[in-house]
Every structure is written in structure tokens, then in C-alpha cells.
Amino acid sequence: MxxxxxxxxxxxxxxxxxxxxxxxxxxxxxxxxxxxxxxxxxxxxxxxxxxVTHYSLKLDIGPSADDKRRPADEKRPADDKRGPADGTSSPSAQPSDRPADRLxxxxxxxxxxxxxxxxxxxxxxxxxxxxxxxxxxxxxxxxxxxxxxxxxxxxxxxxxxxxxxxxxxxxxxGSPQTITDPDGSKEGWLRTADGAVALGExxxxxxxxxxxxxxxxxxxxxxxxxxxxxxxxxxxxxxxxxxxxxxxxxxxxxxxxxxxxYLATLAVGRFSTHQSATPDGIRLFTAVDPESEAASEEVLDGIPAVLAWSAEKFGPYPFTSAGAIVERTGDAEYALETQNRPVFPGPPDTALLVHELAHQWFGNSVTPKSWRDMWLNEGFATYAEWLWAADHDDVPVEESFDEAYEDGANWAFPPAGPPSAADISEAPVYGRGAMVVHRLRLAIDDEAFFDLVRGWTETHRHGNASTDDFTAYVEEETGEDLTELWDDWLYGESRPPVED
Structure with a gap:
């Protein structure tokens, strides 16, 4: 996210x-x-x-009682509406005002x-x-x-x-609420220009x-x-x-x-939709607001390549479907790693796509036991961006690490100990979380590191894991006492020195 x-x-x-x-x-x-x-x-x-083992939700969504529906003759006939079931792309006509206000x-x-x-x-x-x-x-x-x-x-x-x-x-x-978080961001039921999008983190x-x-x-x-x-x-x-x-x-x-x-989503609106599959058989479904379609096409076409690259780094893709939901700019404030298909608040760039797809392993399949463990989601997803930049943009991981190290915002608090609910999505959870991952990589050789990561995602596939679970797993698999690394980089209050 x-x-x-x-x-x-x-x-x-x-x-x-x-x-x-x-x-x-x-x-x-x-x-x-x-x-x-x-x-x-x-x-x-x-x-x-x-x-809970299963939710079955049946939802009927429409405009509020005081909204006027568009006349029937202004709608396209149903047989002209090519939608997601036929694998084609087709933007819809303009709906009435606040068309997704009641549920x-x-x-x-x-x-x-x-x-x-x-x-x-x-x-x-x-x-x-x-x-x-x-x-x-x-x-x-x-x-x-x-x-x-x-x-x-x-x-x-x-x-x-x-x-x-x-x-x-x-x-x-009723009329679903938009919720304001302690950090001031909005979630819950977000009204958009042509519908709504539900975001839950x-x-x-x-x-x-x-x-x-x-x-x-x-x-x-x-x-x-x-x-x-x-x-x-x-x-x-x-x-x-x-x-x-x-x-x-x-x-x-x-x-x-x-x-x-928190990973469940529902987007209602006018979308151009497309279905396909990766060479590995992962089903892809994308839904893009027509205003974002042209600017999103090239990046979304890269989803199969990002998934294949991620699987090499992190282990087999943990789900049977993938894709994306792209709203128009301004409909939401942030991207979110909703399961199978992340939501983007406008056309994403490749780095953001890599980040949100990495969450399918880190956060969605291996889900935190509590919100204190959120750095496991964001640290690994940020590190995925660094790895992609090294493999595709000639930006060494060390350069990304150094940039994060010099950013004072990453040292406001330890990644495993945000001071309040308002801080769980702040810079240390992302940037310093990624630094923890890289320091772990430096503490063991590369082959052992990626074996460790793939083992972690396999061991906790579709489950929950905490920070303590992670540190215990690392030490058990490596046979090393890494207390100093955890104390300095994961829990420490000050910026630890690095070797020149």
C-alpha cells in the first residue's frame, strides 16, 4: 500500500x-x-x-432516494453492454449523480x-x-x-x-460511511465521480x-x-x-x-474491463476508469512480467487471480493492496505497481497478526521496489538503501514500534522497514537470503505472522544470533552507524 x-x-x-x-x-x-x-x-x-471461515455478502447498490435516475432511453441496451464476462474492454455511459449512495x-x-x-x-x-x-x-x-x-x-x-x-x-x-483515520486519511466508503470505492485499511x-x-x-x-x-x-x-x-x-x-x-474491496462505476491470463495460468482482470485508461495501459500490460519476476524472488504467486482497479485521479487519496487486484488512485507507475503486487505475498498471503506488524508488509513491499530498480533501472540496492538512510523522516521511530495509530503508515514503517530487510540480506549471503524469503512466504502462506514470528524464523533458519541487528535496525530509537 x-x-x-x-x-x-x-x-x-x-x-x-x-x-x-x-x-x-x-x-x-x-x-x-x-x-x-x-x-x-x-x-x-x-x-x-x-x-469466521466464510462471508457471503449480497449487496444491492443504488442512488439515494432524492437522486433522479437517468431516463431508460438514455441508457445503452443490455445487449450492447460488453462487460467483464466476455473479456473485452468497454467504457459505460455516464450514470446519475451519487449512483452508489445507498446500500x-x-x-x-x-x-x-x-x-x-x-x-x-x-x-x-x-x-x-x-x-x-x-x-x-x-x-x-x-x-x-x-x-x-x-x-x-x-x-x-x-x-x-x-x-x-x-x-x-x-x-x-443505509448510506455507508466515509471514515477519517487518526492520520487524517479517508477510508471506508469513498464516493467517486461515478460511483464509489470501498477501501478497508x-x-x-x-x-x-x-x-x-x-x-x-x-x-x-x-x-x-x-x-x-x-x-x-x-x-x-x-x-x-x-x-x-x-x-x-x-x-x-x-x-x-x-x-x-481490510483487503476486501468493492469498486462501483464506469470501467473499461479486460480479462486475460499469464503464461502460468493466473487469471488477470483489470478495471480502469476511462479517464485513466490511456495513461495506464503500458504499465498494466506489465503485470504478467512483474508477477513472474516477483515469483522468482519471493516464491510462487499465492493466488489464482490478479489484476488492478484504476480509478480516475482524485477519486481516492492513495493506492491500496486489496487482495488479487490493488486499487490505484489514477494511472500508476511501474514502481507503485511493483510495490502493490509485492503485497500479494507480504500482507495479503502472509498477513500481520496485529497492526504493530505492519512493517512486515511495507518493508518488504518497499524492498521489492529497490530490487526491481536494481534489476531493471540500473539503480543498485545499495543506492536505494543509502537514500533511505539519509532521509531523516525514516528515523522518527522504530519500524516495529510506531508511537500511535496515526503513525502506522508513516515513513519508518516503509523506508526503515526496507532497511531492516537489506541489513538482514547483508548479514547472510544472497542465496541464503532469497531462500529465507521464499521459505517465509511458503511457511506462512494464507496465514498470519508477527514480528516475533519473523525474527524467530530467521534465526532458526540461519542458525545465527541476530539480536544486534534487531536491536539496532528494527527496535532502536537512534540511527545506527554503517560501514563506509
Whole structure:
């Protein structure tokens, strides 16, 4: 990513939620799941007591009630709309104002209980909850800020015992929120000139669907989105189907590999779309705003080459599909490594493409256990830029390292210890994080370094890993005590000296 955070739930609120759940068990034996996972920067994010295995989201998106739809005779007929299913490129006609302002959704959440549950929580910012069921039976729902408290009835208590799988269905609607992070950046549901784009790092996914929104809980996804013609809906994974009826089209996207919710995306708007495949059989899908199309073409044509080069460095590509979503300039503030197809806020250059595709290994497949581990995402993605520049632009990695070393912004704090939630996307996480990676490379020979990196991505493929996991893995695989390297470069407060 090139990026950034909502405020954590106050401790007093968490205690109140716990007391609320404890006092209203609905006859189900067990205890309430925690209303937060005590992330170092977002203690109220995520929920305890269960692990989500699959989200099935059915979303209907359209303009707000006071928007006027375009007359039917101003739309192109459905049979003239060449879209993503036929592999061709086709920009759509101009939609009405604010065409993606309202959302009606049904979230079916399959989860496994990790304790005997009497109640549990879901993260959801804004939106109106109409009903909830657990195992098909009505459940009581309470709201407390960004927390939904679900209290099933006693009839389903056996399904909520530790180790059992249960299904929750939440029906909801409203106008999704744009969230302002502590660093001032925007995420959640971002209105664009012709639709909207949903960006979730670190907490914005709760703006458009309820769930366990902490990176440690990964799941598979089916996302079905219905939008008014001539808009297109693009999400993660592979396009399973597209069907049009009465001037509205439903797109079904499936993500078969586990994904953290902050990496889920949904882009609604006018897009030129294209499908193809790499020589290795990776399915490619790109969606580009027509205003960005010409300036993006050459860089996006390089996706297969970047993926092949990255696989040599980091190991096999961890997913079955790839691609990109390119909005028009100004529709978003930053690029984000949304799984399978990163979102770009305008035509990207090759360095940014390399960075965001590297995240498919570092961050998307190997996902941080907490937001304190974000340097593992950004340090490796930045180092990928350095490696690409060395291989393709005659810029030695040492030169990139020296430039980062001399940049005072990289020394504001240690990469493994941002001082607050507002700092998790600041320069040290990126630049100094990449310096940690390079100092590790210098501590062992090149062959051992790249073997180590490929082993790391294989060992934790589709899982979660922390900074401690990484340092322990490195020392176990190399047989070396690297305490001094970690103390100086990863955790140290001051700039360590380097040899001339």
C-alpha cells in the first residue's frame, strides 16, 4: 500500500459491552465473546469467541432516494453492454449523480466458536440493522457504537459450543460511511465521480459489511453486487457470473483463498474491463476508469512480467487471480493492496505497481497478526521496489538503501514500534522497514537470503505472522544470533552507524 486508520473503542465502552452481553444470555450457556481483540493500536477492533471461515455478502447498490435516475432511453441496451464476462474492454455511459449512495445488504457469516458462546459481537460502522438470525432462528441485536451485540435464543445453544460451526445472517441498509483515520486519511466508503470505492485499511471494511474486522481473522468470500446499468461492480477474486435483469446487473465475485477483511474491496462505476491470463495460468482482470485508461495501459500490460519476476524472488504467486482497479485521479487519496487486484488512485507507475503486487505475498498471503506488524508488509513491499530498480533501472540496492538512510523522516521511530495509530503508515514503517530487510540480506549471503524469503512466504502462506514470528524464523533458519541487528535496525530509537 501507500497508506493508513478509526479511533479505537474506549475501554469504558468495552466494559459496558461485556456487561451487557453477560447480563443478556438469552438462555444460552456459555459466556459472551470479547468486544475487541486488544490490538496494540485498535483495541476495540475485531471480536473474540469465534473465527469466521466464510462471508457471503449480497449487496444491492443504488442512488439515494432524492437522486433522479437517468431516463431508460438514455441508457445503452443490455445487449450492447460488453462487460467483464466476455473479456473485452468497454467504457459505460455516464450514470446519475451519487449512483452508489445507498446500500442494502444481507451478510451470511459462517464461523467456528472458539469458546462456549452466550453472545458475540460484530463490527459495523453506521448502517441500519433490520434483523439477525443465528442458525435460522431470530436473535436479539443491540448497538453500541461500532459494535453489534448478537444474542441468540436458547434453541441454538448447542451450535454455539466451542468447536462447533454456526451461521449468522444480518440484514442491513443505509448510506455507508466515509471514515477519517487518526492520520487524517479517508477510508471506508469513498464516493467517486461515478460511483464509489470501498477501501478497508485498517478498519474501513466495517463501513459496508458486518464482521470480525481484525487482520488476524481471515476468511473466504462470495460477494454478489447488484448495480444499476450502466455501472460495473468489481471486487476481489474471480468473476463467477454476471446477469442482467430490468436494467440492473448482478456481479458475483469469489475469493477462494483466505483474506483479511481490510483487503476486501468493492469498486462501483464506469470501467473499461479486460480479462486475460499469464503464461502460468493466473487469471488477470483489470478495471480502469476511462479517464485513466490511456495513461495506464503500458504499465498494466506489465503485470504478467512483474508477477513472474516477483515469483522468482519471493516464491510462487499465492493466488489464482490478479489484476488492478484504476480509478480516475482524485477519486481516492492513495493506492491500496486489496487482495488479487490493488486499487490505484489514477494511472500508476511501474514502481507503485511493483510495490502493490509485492503485497500479494507480504500482507495479503502472509498477513500481520496485529497492526504493530505492519512493517512486515511495507518493508518488504518497499524492498521489492529497490530490487526491481536494481534489476531493471540500473539503480543498485545499495543506492536505494543509502537514500533511505539519509532521509531523516525514516528515523522518527522504530519500524516495529510506531508511537500511535496515526503513525502506522508513516515513513519508518516503509523506508526503515526496507532497511531492516537489506541489513538482514547483508548479514547472510544472497542465496541464503532469497531462500529465507521464499521459505517465509511458503511457511506462512494464507496465514498470519508477527514480528516475533519473523525474527524467530530467521534465526532458526540461519542458525545465527541476530539480536544486534534487531536491536539496532528494527527496535532502536537512534540511527545506527554503517560501514563506509
Amino acid at each position: 501507500n497508506r493508513r486508520t478509526p479511533a479505537a473503542t474506549p475501554l469504558a465502552l468495552l466494559l459496558a459491552l461485556a456487561l451487557l452481553g453477560a447480563g443478556c444470555t438469552g438462555g444460552v450457556e456459555g459466556t459472551p465473546g470479547a468486544a475487541g481483540l486488544r490490538d496494540p493500536y485498535f483495541p476495540g477492533l475485531g471480536n473474540g469467541g469465534y473465527d 442494502r445488504g444481507t451478510a451470511t457469516i459462517t464461523a467456528r466458536a472458539t469458546q462456549d458462546l452466550s453472545a458475540f459481537h460484530l463490527d459495523l460502522a453506521g448502517l441500519d440493522v433490520e434483523s439477525a438470525t443465528v442458525e435460522g432462528r431470530p436473535a436479539a441485536v443491540n448497538r453500541a457504537g461500532k459494535e453489534l451485540i448478537i444474542r441468540p435464543g436458547s434453541a441454538v445453544e448447542d451450535r454455539l459450543r466451542k468447536g462447533r460451526t454456526f451461521t449468522t445472517v444480518v440484514r442491513y441498509s 485498517p478498519t474501513g471494511s466495517m463501513a459496508w459489511f458486518p464482521g470480525n474486522h481484525h487482520p488476524s481473522d481471515k476468511a473466504t468470500y462470495d460477494i454478489e453486487v447488484t448495480v444499476p446499468d450502466p455501472l460495473t461492480a468489481v471486487s476481489n477474486g474471480e468473476l463467477i457470473s454476471r446477469r442482467t435483469e430490468d436494467g440492473r446487473t448482478t456481479y458475483h465475485w469469489r475469493t477462494a483463498e483466505p483474506m483479511a477483511s
